[in-house]
Each structure stands twice: as structure tokens, then as C-alpha cells.
Amino acid sequence: MKTPRSVSADRLIRALSYLDYTVVRQKGSHVRLSHEGPPAHLITIPLHDPLKIGTLHGILVEVANARSISVQNIIDLL
DSSP: OOOOOOOOHHHHHHHHHHTOOEEEEEEEEEEEEOOOSSOEEEEEEOOSSOOOOOHHHHHHHHHHHHTOOOOHHHHOOO
């Protein structure tokens, strides 16, 4: 599994909305997303275009662990 390149924050936020994440707030260049759960989960995404590979991979792994799905399932939504 290879982390995709050139993924914008807007594209990632749209993909996470399919997993029932909603935008809670935005402060400057960071957006806070929430999932009601169970278990409840909060994640912050920097509004960069494109996201750095390490940042994107970290977000994908954290969401995959919180939702008990594979990283590949999230990549398929992108």
C-alpha cells in the first residue's frame, strides 16, 4: 500500500465525511473534525495543498485505528 501524492486537505476532508466525520471548527489554517463514535474521535487537519506525505500518512493511520478499518479503505475514498 502506497500513500498517494498530491492530496489536498479539502479532498481528505471530503473523504472523511463519507466516514461520518464532521467539521467542528476552523482556526486559521487548521480544521478540526469530529466523529461521534463509538469511540468518539477528534482529528486536526492542516489546510495545505498538497498535504505532506508524512502528515497525510499519520492522519490516515490515526483514523484507521480509531474506526477499526484499514488504511487502504480510506485511500480508496480519496
